[in-house]
Amino acid sequence: MKPETSDAHILMSMTYASRANPNVSAKDFNEILKQAQVNNAANGITGMLTFNKDYFLQTIEGPRAQINRLLYSLIADERHYDLQVIETRELTHRVWSEWSMNYATPTEKNAAIYLKYSTTIDFNPYLLSAQSANDLMDELSSKHN
Template identity: 80%
Template sequence: MSQNNIDAHILISMTYASRANSDVSAEDFNEILKQAQENNAANGITGMLTFNKDYFLQTIEGPRAQINRLLYGLIADQRHYDLQLLETREIKHREWAKWSMNYASPTEQNAAVYLKYSTTVNFNPYLLNAESANNLMRELSSI
């Protein structure tokens, strides 16, 4: 059995935060989201993304080899910088199985959820621990 076949049975969940480059527009973000949904569906990756004008917070899950390849691509992506892993772990079951990439952004309807998990008035995922980041995304996805 090849290494890739073995890795396909090991599911990984990875959560990271990064800073958006100041020139990333709403149009750019829509393209990022569309690309992520298409690429993730093709590669067996599921996840949740939240974005405001300054930060990305994302959890992705899938086969270990695919997540590692995606991580290299994320690090090289010039649309964001200062990528920091908040958590990487093996999982038995996917949490985001319904979505190649679910998405939430701050709105009036979910402002209280962002505030609940933020240590400041302005959302900053670098100040979240892994549990808080995952709970934030779970709550956002249920609104």
């Protein structure tokens, strides 16, 4: 068996938070999202992303080797910084199997969801527990569709 595919059966999930560089615009976010959707589909990665003007919060899932490769790419991406992994875990099945990258941004319609999981008046994913981050993403996803 080839080393790069030896863990293809091990499905992982990783959730991380990062800070957006101040010059990241809505147009940049749309480019990030489109790039993620194309790259993730090609690499067997699915997930959920939320972004406000200051922070990214993302859960990605897929084969362990692909998640590790993506993590290195994310760390090197200059559109954000201070990447902190909130949780990694093995999965028995995908949560986000329908989306190469689902997404949600704060709106008036979902503001209460962000507030429900925030420990402060402003959304700060660095202050979320792994469970709160998962619950937030699940609830945003159900409201988004």
